Every structure is written in structure tokens, then in C-alpha cells.
Amino acid sequence: MYLGLDIGTSGVKALLMDDAQRIVGSANGALDVSRPHMxxxxxxxxxxxxxxxxxxxxxxxxxPQELAAVKGIGLSGQMHGATLLDARDEVLRPCILWNDTRSFAEAEKLDADPRFRKITGNxxxxxxxxxxxxxxxxNEPExxxxxxxxxLPKDYLRLWLAGEHISEMSDSAGTSWLDVAGRRWSPELLAATDLDEGQMPRLVEGSERAGQLRAxxxxxxxxxxxxxxxxxxxDNAASACGMGTVRPGHAFASLGTSGVLFAANGAYLPNPESAVHTFCHALPETWHQMGVILAATDSLNWLAGIIGRSASELTGELGDALHAPSGVTFLPYISGERTPHNxxxxxxxxxxxxxxxxxxxxxxxxxxxVAFAFRDSLEALAAAGTTLTRVTAIGGGSRSRYxxxxxxxxxxxxxxxxxDGDFGAAFGAxxxxxxxxxxxxxxxxCTAPATAETIEPDTALADTYAEAYGRYRALYPAVRSTM
Structure with missing residues (x-):
């Protein structure tokens, strides 16, 4: 038996899998997010x-018997979170999460240093x-x-599980301290933020042994x-392992709290100007690119909360048949945006x-x-040298056929x-x-699941969707100029 643990934003998922990769069971523990300031x-x-x-x-x-037979545990987690520990491994402050944007001025300053894009590819x-x-x-110098x-969040969990400071390449690639081509920490970039390698965990590949469960x-x-x-x-690389998206040309679209258009690569192909992330994959000598939307299902859940209906009720009202765009346009930037605007x-x-x-x-x-935001990511991937011919849909939002x-x-x-099956991050872990x-x-x-169904583009609406995408693209600079 093998256990996957995935630290998401809204909960921790534990998934139990046997040696034939059949899912035996899963369970969740809930998490809350604190938003003390805008x-x-x-x-x-x-x-x-x-x-x-x-x-x-x-x-x-x-x-109980199946859990007792566990021989290996894999970890997955929300990326980028800053978990700060003192010399006794005590937590110094709440973890600053992936969707926290307070450090925009610091990010702009670091990004202006050409070494960061050159070494990290991002x-x-x-x-x-x-x-x-x-x-x-x-702001908190003491x-x-x-x-x-x-x-990072999953590596803090590892510290509790195994008592060791260890991370791996795919998660660490999202710190802006990793030499992504060389798959190692960059002393030069750490020094630029007044840190050193001694303050970083030891690095391994995602498929390597990285500790042993405490007695x-x-x-x-x-x-x-x-x-x-x-x-x-x-989490995204773990989902890719769960989906079998590990070879060049394979891709998935994840409709979760955030949205991700993920493409596996067999080589390091950076193009930071496209605002596409180029990260190490979880398997040795593999990389991936992804466009990231900060609010995918989060946008629908926001609307549901305002209206007082569930997200499934709202999508259910539309039926299954695709409608032509009505002329109402929505920019899903309720938490800012990464790809393509940064x-x-x-x-x-x-x-x-x-x-x-x-x-x-x-x-x-x-x-x-949100669909047009995925189109933005597709265009950005193309600019970075990756062409897709099809994608596999995963995540909670993929339950909506519309x-x-x-x-x-x-x-x-x-x-x-x-x-049918659970091929997400916990399964990949x-x-x-x-x-x-x-x-x-x-x-x-890490093989791909069978395809149950393929949803083809509605060619009859291709032109009206193209027009609506044009309106969507024109709206961002118009809104930005008023801010």
C-alpha cells in the first residue's frame, strides 16, 4: 500500500493506493484561509x-489493515508558500500563501535584476x-x-513526518531561488535576498527517497x-504524475481554485517574457511549462456567494448546450493575474x-x-515554443459539461x-x-488513464467565440489604464 498526502488551500487529502494502483480509500481534513488585509x-x-x-x-x-501495510508515502502541496522557521524549527509567523500578493513591489524589484530570469527561466x-x-x-526585520x-508547505509536513529539512525540484522551482536548468539552489539568487543555502532544505528528485516516517x-x-x-x-506536477502527463506533448487543463494549463517537456524551454512558468517536473531530467490563472473555480464560487446559490445550481441553469456569448464580458482577475499579465x-x-x-x-x-483566460495561457505557451493538440480536463470545475x-x-x-477515477495530486503523490x-x-x-469521452470545440460558435475573445483581450488594457 502507498499513501498520498496533498496539502491544498482548502484542505488536506489523504489517499490510499494498492500496488496495482487501485484507490482503496481517501479522506479529507479541512483548512481555512486567513485574509487579514486586502x-x-x-x-x-x-x-x-x-x-x-x-x-x-x-x-x-x-x-486499518490497508493503512498498516503502507510502504511508501508521497507528498504534494500548494506551491510558493513561505513557511519560516527559527533555529529550533519553531514557526515564526503564519505561512504566506501562493495567492498572497502583498509583495508585488519586492517582486518587481527582484524581477528587474536580470539574474533572476536568466537563472530561473521565470x-x-x-x-x-x-x-x-x-x-x-x-516589514518584519526582527x-x-x-x-x-x-x-514550502508540503516540506513543513515532511519535517513533522520525518524530522528532516528536504525539498524537491518541482516545488522549489517556484521559489525564484532555483537554477531550474541545473536543478540546484542558486547561491547568487539567495544572496540577492540576504539568504544562503544553509537556510534552504536539501534537494532531491520527486521520485527519490526523502526521509522515513518517524516511529x-x-x-x-x-x-x-x-x-x-x-x-x-x-501540486501541479503531482497532478501531472497522477494524470500521466510526464512525456513531451502531453497536457492538461486544471479547473481548480486556480486554473492551470500544463504541458510536459523533455527539455528546459524558458521564455519568461510570455509569463509562462517553466519549472522542473517531479521526475528526473524532465521539465514542464504552465500558464496560471489565479481565480478559476474561485471566480464562480465568488459569484455563487454573492448571489446566494451554489456553483452547481448556477452552472445547471445554463444546461448542457453551449450558448453564443451574450456580450457580457467578465475578467476573472479577482485576485490579480499571472499569465499573461503578471x-x-x-x-x-x-x-x-x-x-x-x-x-x-x-x-x-x-x-x-475563465475559458478565455485559458486561451491566454494557450497563446503564451505557443509563444514559449509549446504547441498543444489536445488537453485533458481535471479539477472540480470539470464536472460542468457547459x-x-x-x-x-x-x-x-x-x-x-x-x-472515472481520482487522478489528482494526492494520487500522483x-x-x-x-x-x-x-x-x-x-x-x-505514471501512465495516463483511459479517456472516457472527448468534448470537441463547437465549430458553429467558433466565430462568435473569437469575437468575444477579442472583446475580452481589449478590456484588460482599458481597465488597467483607469487604475
């Missing part, structure tokens, strides 16, 4: 441990880890002086000794409202706005739906746990 987003690292205990305890109650985005440490130095280790936790969960912990992956200050907007704009029109505009039809038509690409524990061939383990 643009801030934080979590207490202790809550990750509480939620992990909650999830694994639920698995133990349902599957723009320094406000959500990345390095500018957050620069913000802490500028606390910054106490920082002995900087860990106390093994006893608590009814496991034996010698349970291996894999390096793991950042703009932490921009905010969302509805345009084209009239007296006939009812609830369904607003919902349709939100779904189309939304998938809108995305297929906006992209002009077929969208594949995998056969469990696969990495298997690989590490058994020294298995990563590419033999």
Missing part, C-alpha cells in the same frame, strides 16, 4: 498537521517565495533575522517501521451589462471569462475527460511514494 492570504502550519491527522485518522477508521511573480522573504525583511529555514507516527497510524517518504511534488494590482470586472443581464448571463460570462464545452471552443482544441519505496520505473508507473 491581498493577503495566510495559513497556520499547525493547521496542516491537524488536517493531516484528521484525514489519516479517518482512513485508519475505514481501512518572471519573479508576487506569489513566489523569494519576494515574500524580501517583504518580511522590509523576525527575518531569526529565519533559520525556509520551507511515533508509524505507531499512531498502525504502520510498520521503515516507511519511505518520497520527495513528492508541487499583474497583482488588476481586479475583476463585468462589462456590457444591460437591463436584460440576468443571473444566467452573469454565470455564462464568468465561465467564458464549462468544458466553453473551454474546448475557446481553445479550439479537443478536451478529453478521463475515465501516492505514485511517487510507490516509485520511491520500490525503486520503480517512473514512466512505467
Amino acid at each position: 491581498g493577503w492570504s495566510e495559513q497556520a502550519p499547525a493547521d496542516w498537521i491537524r488536517a493531516t491527522r484528521q484525514a489519516v485518522s479517518a482512513l485508519k477508521a475505514e481501512h 518572471i519573479v511573480f508576487p506569489g513566489f517565495t523569494a519576494p515574500k522573504l524580501a517583504w518580511v525583511k522590509n 523576525l527575518f533575522a531569526k529565519v533559520a529555514k525556509v520551507l 511515533e507516527l508509524a505507531a499512531e497510524w498502525g504502520m510498520g517501521s521503515g516507511v519511505v517518504i518520497a520527495g513528492g511534488a508541487g 499583474d497583482a494590482a488588476i481586479r475583476g470586472v463585468f462589462s456590457g451589462l444591460d437591463r436584460e443581464s440576468d443571473r444566467a448571463a452573469l454565470t455564462q460570462a464568468v465561465l467564458e471569462g 464549462w468544458l464545452k466553453a473551454i474546448a471552443t475557446a481553445l479550439g482544441l479537443p478536451v478529453d475527460l478521463p475515465a 501516492a505514485r511517487l511514494g510507490l516509485i520511491a519505496a520500490e525503486a520503480a520505473d517512473p514512466f512505467a508507473v
Whole structure:
């Protein structure tokens, strides 16, 4: 048996998988996000441990014998979070999360230093880890002086599980401190933020062994000794391992809280000017590119909260047949945006409202706005040298057939739906746990699921969608000029 643990923004998921890669069971522990100021987003690292205990305890109650047979654990987690520890491994402050944009000025300053784009292959985005440490130095200098280790969320969980400071390439590529081509920390970039390699965790590949479960936790969960912990992956790379998106030409579109258009690469292909992320993959000698939308299902959930209906009720009102765009346009920038604008200050907007704009029109505009944001990422990937011929849809938003039809038509690409199953980050983490524990061939383990159905673009609406995308593209500079 193999256990995958995924620290998301809203919860920790624990997934139990057998040696035939069948899912035995899964459970969740809830998390909350603190937003003390506009643009801030934080979590207490202790809550990750509480939620992990909650999830694994639920698995133990349902599957005690299977949990006892676990030989390997893989970790996945939300990326970029700045978890700051002192010399005794005590947490110094709440973790600053991936969607926190307070460090936009620090990010702009670091990005102006040409060494960062040259060495990392990426723009320094406000959500990345390095500018957050620069913000802490500028605003909490006494606390910054106490920082002995900087860990990413899943690697703080590893510290609790195994007692070691270890990270891996895919997650660390999102810090702005990694030499992404060389797959190692850059002393030069760390020094630029007044840090050094001694404050960073040791690096391994995601499929390598990276610690062993502490005896106390093994006893608590009814496991034996010698349970291996894999390096793991950042959440998107872990999802790619779960989906089998590990070879060049394979891609997925993830409709989660954020949105991701993810393409696997067999070589390092940076193009930071496109605002596409170029990161190490979780498997050795592989990389990936991705366009990132900060508010995908988050945009629909925001609308649902305002209107007082569930997200599924709102999408259900539209039916399954795709409608022509109504003329109402929505920019899904409620938390700023990464690809293609790298703009932490921009905010969302509805345009084209009239007296006939009812609830369904607003919902349709939100779904189309997110679909057009995926189109922006597709164009940015093309500018970075990656051409896609089809994508596989994953994430909670992929349950809406209407939304998938809108995305297929906006992209002009077929969208594949995998056969029933859970192929997300926790499953990918469990696969990495298997690989590490058994020294298995990563590419033999990380295979793609069968395709249950393919949603083709609606060619009859191609022209009207192209016109609507043109309006969408024109709206950003118009809004930006007023801010």
C-alpha cells in the first residue's frame, strides 16, 4: 500500500493506493484561509498537521489493515508558500500563501535584476517565495533575522513526518531561488535576498527517497517501521504524475481554485517574457511549462456567494448546450493575474451589462471569462515554443459539461475527460511514494488513464467565440489604464 498526502488551500487529502494502483480509500481534513488585509492570504502550519491527522485518522477508521501495510508515502502541496522557521524549527509567523500578493513591489524589484530570469527561466511573480522573504525583511526585520529555514508547505509536513529539512525540484522551482536548468539552489539568487543555502532544505528528485516516517507516527497510524517518504511534488506536477502527463506533448487543463494549463517537456524551454512558468517536473531530467490563472473555480464560487446559490445550481441553469456569448464580458482577475499579465494590482470586472443581464448571463460570462483566460495561457505557451493538440480536463470545475464545452471552443482544441477515477495530486503523490519505496520505473508507473469521452470545440460558435475573445483581450488594457 502507498499513501498520498496533498496539502491544498482548502484542505488536506489523504489517499490510499494498492500496488496495482487501485484507490482503496481517501479522506479529507479541512483548512481555512486567513485574509487579514486586502491581498493577503495566510495559513497556520499547525493547521496542516491537524488536517493531516484528521484525514489519516479517518482512513485508519475505514481501512486499518490497508493503512498498516503502507510502504511508501508521497507528498504534494500548494506551491510558493513561505513557511519560516527559527533555529529550533519553531514557526515564526503564519505561512504566506501562493495567492498572497502583498509583495508585488519586492517582486518587481527582484524581477528587474536580470539574474533572476536568466537563472530561473521565470518572471519573479508576487506569489513566489523569494519576494515574500524580501517583504518580511522590509516589514518584519526582527523576525527575518531569526529565519533559520525556509520551507514550502508540503516540506513543513515532511519535517513533522520525518524530522528532516528536504525539498524537491518541482516545488522549489517556484521559489525564484532555483537554477531550474541545473536543478540546484542558486547561491547568487539567495544572496540577492540576504539568504544562503544553509537556510534552504536539501534537494532531491520527486521520485527519490526523502526521509522515513518517524516511529511515533508509524505507531499512531498502525504502520510498520521503515516507511519511505518520497520527495513528492508541487501540486501541479503531482497532478501531472497522477494524470500521466510526464512525456513531451502531453497536457492538461486544471479547473481548480486556480486554473492551470500544463504541458510536459523533455527539455528546459524558458521564455519568461510570455509569463509562462517553466519549472522542473517531479521526475528526473524532465521539465514542464504552465500558464496560471489565479481565480478559476474561485471566480464562480465568488459569484455563487454573492448571489446566494451554489456553483452547481448556477452552472445547471445554463444546461448542457453551449450558448453564443451574450456580450457580457467578465475578467476573472479577482485576485490579480499571472499569465499573461503578471499583474497583482488588476481586479475583476463585468462589462456590457444591460437591463436584460440576468443571473444566467452573469454565470455564462464568468465561465467564458475563465475559458478565455485559458486561451491566454494557450497563446503564451505557443509563444514559449509549446504547441498543444489536445488537453485533458481535471479539477472540480470539470464536472460542468457547459464549462468544458466553453473551454474546448475557446481553445479550439479537443478536451478529453478521463475515465472515472481520482487522478489528482494526492494520487500522483501516492505514485511517487510507490516509485520511491520500490525503486520503480517512473514512466512505467505514471501512465495516463483511459479517456472516457472527448468534448470537441463547437465549430458553429467558433466565430462568435473569437469575437468575444477579442472583446475580452481589449478590456484588460482599458481597465488597467483607469487604475
